[in-house]
Structure formats: C-alpha cells, structure tokens
Amino acid sequence: MLGHMEGLFPQATTGLVRVAVERGLDRYPDGLTYALDEDLADVAVGERVIVPLGRGNTPTGGYVVERLSQESAPPRTKHVLRRDETAPDLPADLLSLADWIATYYLAPLGLTIANMLPSAVRKGTGSTTLRLVSRASDPPGEGKRPTAKQKQVLDTLDELPASQRPVERRSLADMAGLGTCGPIDRLVAAGVLVETRQTAIEAAWHSAAPVDSRMPTPTPAQQTVIDAIAAERDAGFSTHLLRGVTGSGKTEVYLRLIDQTLQAGQIALMLVPEIALTPQTGGRLTGRFPDRRIAVLHSGLTDAQRNQQWARVARDDVDIVLGARSAVLAPIRHERLGLVVVDEEHDQSYKQDSTPRYHGRDTAIRLAQMSNCPAVLGSATPSIESWCNATERGVYRLHELQDRAPGLTVPRIRLLDMAQERRRQLPGQSMLIGPTLDHALQETLQSDGQALLLLNRRGFASYVACRNQKCGWMLCCDQCDVTMVMHRHRELPRGGLLRCHHCLSECRVPKSCAACGGPVAALGQGTQRIEEVLAARFPELRPGETLQRIDSDTMRRVDDLHEVLAAFGAGRIRVLLGTQMIAKGLDYPGVRLVGVIDADTAIHLPDFRASERTYQLVAQVCGRCGRGGDAGTALIQTYNPDAPAIRLAAERQYRAFADAELVDRSACGLPPARRMARIVIQDHDRARCTALAATMRERLEAFRTEAVEIRGPTECVIARIAQRFRRQIELFAPSARALHQVLAEARAAGLLDTADRTTIDMDPMSLM
Ligand code: ADP
Numbered sequence: 001m002l003g004h005m006e007g008l009f010p011q012a013t014t015g016l017v018r019v020a021v022e023r024g025l026d027r028y029p030d031g032l033t034y035a036l037d038e039d040l041a042d043v044a045v046g047e048r049v050i051v052p053l054g055r056g057n058t059p060t061g062g063y064v065v066e067r068l069s070q071e072s073a074p075p076r077t078k079h080v081l082r083r084d085e086t087a088p089d090l091p092a093d094l095l096s097l098a099d100w101i102a103t104y105y106l107a108p109l110g111l112t113i114a115n116m117l118p119s120a121v122r123k124g125t126g127s128t129t130l131r132l133v134s135r136a137s138d139p140p141g142e143g144k145r146p147t148a149k150q151k152q153v154l155d156t157l158d159e160l161p162a163s164q165r166p167v168e169r170r171s172l173a174d175m176a177g178l179g180t181c182g183p184i185d186r187l188v189a190a191g192v193l194v195e196t197r198q199t200a201i202e203a204a205w206h207s208a209a210p211v212d213s214r215m216p217t218p219t220p221a222q223q224t225v226i227d228a229i230a231a232e233r234d235a236g237f238s239t240h241l242l243r244g245v246t247g248s249g250k251t252e253v254y255l256r257l258i259d260q261t262l263q264a265g266q267i268a269l270m271l272v273p274e275i276a277l278t279p280q281t282g283g284r285l286t287g288r289f290p291d292r293r294i295a296v297l298h299s300g301l302t303d304a305q306r307n308q309q310w311a312r313v314a315r316d317d318v319d320i321v322l323g324a325r326s327a328v329l330a331p332i333r334h335e336r337l338g339l340v341v342v343d344e345e346h347d348q349s350y351k352q353d354s355t356p357r358y359h360g361r362d363t364a365i366r367l368a369q370m371s372n373c374p375a376v377l378g379s380a381t382p383s384i385e386s387w388c389n390a391t392e393r394g395v396y397r398l399h400e401l402q403d404r405a406p407g408l409t410v411p412r413i414r415l416l417d418m419a420q421e422r423r424r425q426l427p428g429q430s431m432l433i434g435p436t437l438d439h440a441l442q443e444t445l446q447s448d449g450q451a452l453l454l455l456n457r458r459g460f461a462s463y464v465a466c467r468n469q470k471c472g473w474m475l476c477c478d479q480c481d482v483t484m485v486m487h488r489h490r491e492l493p494r495g496g497l498l499r500c501h502h503c504l505s506e507c508r509v510p511k512s513c514a515a516c517g518g519p520v521a522a523l524g525q526g527t528q529r530i531e532e533v534l535a536a537r538f539p540e541l542r543p544g545e546t547l548q549r550i551d552s553d554t555m556r557r558v559d560d561l562h563e564v565l566a567a568f569g570a571g572r573i574r575v576l577l578g579t580q581m582i583a584k585g586l587d588y589p590g591v592r593l594v595g596v597i598d599a600d601t602a603i604h605l606p607d608f609r610a611s612e613r614t615y616q617l618v619a620q621v622c623g624r625c626g627r628g629g630d631a632g633t634a635l636i637q638t639y640n641p642d643a644p645a646i647r648l649a650a651e652r653q654y655r656a657f658a659d660a661e662l663v664d665r666s667a668c669g670l671p672p673a674r675r676m677a678r679i680v681i682q683d684h685d686r687a688r689c690t691a692l693a694a695t696m697r698e699r700l701e702a703f704r705t706e707a708v709e710i711r712g713p714t715e716c717v718i719a720r721i722a723q724r725f726r727r728q729i730e731l732f733a734p735s736a737r738a739l740h741q742v743l744a745e746a747r748a749a750g751l752l753d754t755a756d757r758t759t760i761d762m763d764p765m766s767l768m
C-alpha cells in the first residue's frame, strides 16, 4: 500500500545524496544524485541503498558516498527507494580507499566498491572454533597427582610429534581412548595444559604447513634493516624496499616488524602473491603469533569463510590481516593500521586483470600513506619500477640483505647451453632433458635427495602443426588468434584434446593437416610431456606418487596443492614438476636439485617486461634449493646462454641486470622511465573494431597535452579473443597526473565506455 502511494504523493525531500551504483556506468563514474524522502532522512554515507536506475527505473543497489549540502533537488531528481538492510555498511576509511582506486585506475566508483565487499556479509557463517591444547610452559610446581585418565592424556600428548602440537581437544580425547573431554578440561583448569582457540580457517594453516615456531636471533644484517625501518615508524608514512636474495631472511624481518607493530597495539597487514601457493608463510605467522587474531583472505576461501573474515576485520577483532591482492581492500581502520608488508612485490598477480584494474602493491603503499604508517616491499628480484623508485628516484628507502640466512648455503648455479647439450645427447634420449640434467637427476634420486623441475608451460604440447614445414599449417583456435595447446588424455583418440588457454574452447586432435592433408605433429613441450619423459626414464618416478605435477590443470583446489606440498615436505614425493607455481616461496630443506627445463619460455614474448620476467623466474626458482645443509645445485637449460636476463640471473647479479634494464627502458621511454596507460578496444566485427579505435585516437587527440604521447591504434598481440577483435592505444607521459588529466577529461566526455567495448588499464602489467 505504502509503496503504491509513494509515487502518487511524494514525501517532502529532506536532502540529497550521491550514490555509487554497482553497474559500470562510466558516464557518471563518481555516482548519481538522488533525493531522500522524509523517512530516509537519516541515511548516512556508507549505507547501501536501492535506487531507480535508467529509463526503466530498474531497482539497483549502490552505496551512499556523499551527502550533498544543498537541500533543494534539481528538477526530475529521482528518489532513493529504500535502504538495503541485508548488506554491511561501507566503513568510511574503505570508502576513501575506493575513491582513490576509482580515480587512479579510472574505474567506476560503484564497481570498485562492489569489488571490495564480500558477496554478502553474513555474520558467523562457516566458522567453527577449534579448541587446541598443549602442555603449559609454566605448569604449577606442586599440584594434585594426575588421575589415571589424566595420565593417559599427558602420555598421549607427549608422544605426539612436535608438529602435531597443539592438538585438537576432542581428537586428543579420542587418541587417549577417553569417552569425554573431562580429564583434559580438568588438566587445563589445573594449569597443567593450556587451551588456545582458533577458527577453522586458521586451523587450515596447521594442516597445510606444520606450525613453524622457530624464532631465530636476527643476524646483524637483519637487525640493521629492522632498526632502520622501525626508526621511521614514528615519522609516519615511509616506503621501504627490502631486496634480499632468496633465503636471506626477509620473512624474519617482516615477522620482527609485525611483532613490534602488535606490541604497539596496532594492526599489521601482510600481502603475499597468492596465498594458496604459499601456505608456509601462513604457518610461520601462526607459529610466531599463536595468541594473536589473524584474519586470512585468499581465493581458496568459501563465500562464508570470506564473509566471516571480512566481518572480523570490520569489527576490529583482528591483529594481523594476511592475504593475497584483495586483502589490501580489507576494512581495516586507518588509525589502527601500523604496518603494511608486501612480500614478493614484483609478482604479477598483484595486478587485477578486470575492472578495477588496481595494483595491490601500489594500493598498499597508498593505504600506508592514508594510515600514516610504513610500507615495506620485499623481494629477491624487485620490479624495475620499485628498483627505480628506490635508487634513481630515491622515493623508497633501499635496504639489502646480501647473504643467505645462517644454515642456508648458496646454491651452485650452472647454465646449460642446449645447443651443446644436444650434441652430447645419446640416441633414444629425450631432447627435453639434456644429458647434464639427466645425470644430476639420477644422482639426486640415488642419494635420496629431492628435486624441483620448472617448465612454465602447461599441457602436453604447445601446438599441433603440419609435419611438412613448407606447408606451415598450425591449429589455431576458432575464436582467438592463438594456437591451441594439446593436453594429454590417453583414453581419447590420438591421446588427447586441444584446448585454447584464452577462451577455453576445446577440440579433438586432428588426424591430418587441414591445409594439405599430410600428417601432423604435436610440437613444443609442456609439463605433461616432461612428466611422461621422466616416468619412462626413471622407474622410481611414478606419476601421482613419487612424481607430482603442479600446474593449474592438476591443482584445481587449494587443498590439492596443500596435500601435495605436505607429501613433498614429508619426502614421499621425490620430484615436483611444475609451472611458475613451484618457483614461489617453497622452502624445503630436502631439495638438492632445481632444474629449469627451458629458461627461454618468456624471453621472446612481445612484452617490454620479457627480460625482467625471465630474470625473476630463473632467480626465484634457483632460490628454492640450498635450504638444507647441502648447497644444492640449480641447472638451467637454455638456448640463449648469453641473454643478459639469463646469464645475470645465474650469476646472481641483480643490480647489474636491473641497472642495465633501467637504462634500456629509459632509452625507449618505457615504464618506469615514463608512466603508461593502455586502452583496449574490442568488437565482434573486425572493421568496426578498427574504425572505433581510429575514432578513439582522433578524439583523444583533442584532449592530449604536450606531455602525453599517444601510440596506435595497433593490433593487440593476441588480435582476437573469444571472437572479439582487439586493438590497443597506448599513452605515455612523464607522470601519472599527466595521463590522468587526458584520460579523465576524455572519460567525462563519454569517450571511454568501460562497460562495453573499451577497457582502460593504468600502469598495465600484461600487454597481451
Ligand atoms: P626469505 O624470506 O628472504 O626467502 P626466510 O625468512 O624464509 O628468507 O629465511 C630462510 C630460512 O632461514 C628460514 O627457514 C628461516 O627460518 C631461516 N632464518 C632466517 N633468519 C635467520 C636467522 N637470523 N638465523 C637463523 N635462521 C634464520
């Protein structure tokens, strides 16, 4: 009844608000103005409301981002329909971060806010509290003698391996053969045992990686870094780049700084590239801070878990927030935040590849600035951007750890020139694993060591082509301008299927060449093929048992990966073979050999960061060995032993590499010498795509300032994806501000409709 009357007799308007709606309305990137009826007079900034949108007045969700000061509504102003009580309020601090992201990355504000919030924050769903018990560190000296049942509990507990303590209360009762937890509870009450509580999510770390509660004394080098960063805490905001070779104890530095932050009663935020891939980091945090409240945000969480973690942070019921990129969007109150850490700051996964295309690292720095606290970026192989900021520009403070932590040894790194290796190949041997790597693997297996093998290419073969080179036919995706990748499935005709890694369409392996009818071959190696080669060559390597492949095809769930890593840690898996997933953060002392099957996978990519990526991948994976007593060896197979990226990675000469790379970038006017933005125009019709891009370029010209260079339009490296043709325009300028000036004006003029055919990418990381 009321709803019906609203339209007929509108109530008095009591104010105006700006609402950021969740659709990608780029004409009004900052939101739309709505009037408030009397019964909504107290609607505040940060509340979610339902507003009518468009000609059909479709009820649409959005957040109130501002209360406007003027009272009278302009004619034809629409009214807010109602509050949306089901959604959480947007905290003011989060709104200001959203504002920055939307402005800097030229994303609609409503979409940016929607991206920050978990799907629906329902309170408490998905949480189970685990009660864990362990021996008290300071038990009462004189107490009552334990009863027989209590003694059973204590004996059972003492027999457990250290990695399984503390143990869940209920399972301890079971193991001790007791029907109830009563004896345990009485031991807790008597102070003989201590109980800690954990949410199920925190507990997941324990199963993934045994809690690592070691607390080494920092080396003088580590202490210097800790002190230098701590000294700036009082000064408020500062940015630090910690460059330390892999295994130099960067994580230990973070842990000490986090500890200081917690002691000061503040919150620490730590970002890691893809937390699902680095369970050990979680294990070390929970191990070091067992009594602290740690919220974990990553892609492996269920919706309910994510909501629960989000709500905890919003309630301020947290000491440490740990997570991948999106954790920077957690609702932490700025005044509570005391430290931001971005581990592996060079990692590409920090850049989101859909709107809002924000960079987690750069957003983290901005967040630290808003919160007036230090930001610490760490890496063994910093991005050239950060390196430039820390050296040439001097806007970050540079700290270095030159040596590996005590107990770790420097791996021997050897480059293997594949042209020479092939000459020494024995008949019948696979050409994928040369004689040197083959021999080293054999030795490692014989001496009970473990090996990591890297090949940054999934599937069995990278393409299927005509055997007749003169014909030149290759099987390409119908929808995209790329070759399709062969994946092994023995039960299928011709042993597999072909899949496009861009649109995911699949087809059968063809019998013959589509152009000349001749025979075809599956060429180019992927991890699946290496797996076959290894299994055929080494009888002790059984796929799925002692040999395990890790890539996004086999590791579909976080738990799959955690299981495999646990088995590798326990020594059941002898060889881990994988894509770049295995180059990240693994810390296993049993690894004696690291083999890079093909260091050249990225080096010829048409991307100005190809060298940088190659350097990072090689250096990172080499850092995975030498973590036990043994030095360990890294063998790198390449056809380009003289390429600086590969040679310098093998020589561990980061500075030489980065400085030379910086010179090259400057000479070409590429980032970080200049800032870059990229516009991609897509359309199903090739001619229309070309015309749209040309028009865009012409109209952009009207907004262009002296400082800005516009290149293109040109075809994108992948000229078609999922049936849409793609062209790009690139903008370069000495500063981000100069780019924003042009782009913001162009957008206000309706030139860049992000919702539809155009995407803008500020500071792009991927140029495909
Ligand atoms: P990074 O993060 O630089 O790769 P980590 O912090 O993971 O290095 O340290 C590598 C290993 O060395 C870890 O097992 C860690 O426990 C150990 N470690 C770090 N600092 C010290 C230290 N000061 N003394 C002894 N061991 C250390």
Ligand code: ZN
Pocket: 477, 478, 479, 480, 500, 501, 502, 503, 504, 505, 721, 722
């Ligand atoms: Zn495709």
Ligand code: ZN
Pocket: 466, 467, 468, 471, 472, 473, 513, 514, 515, 516, 517, 518
């Ligand atoms: Zn052919």
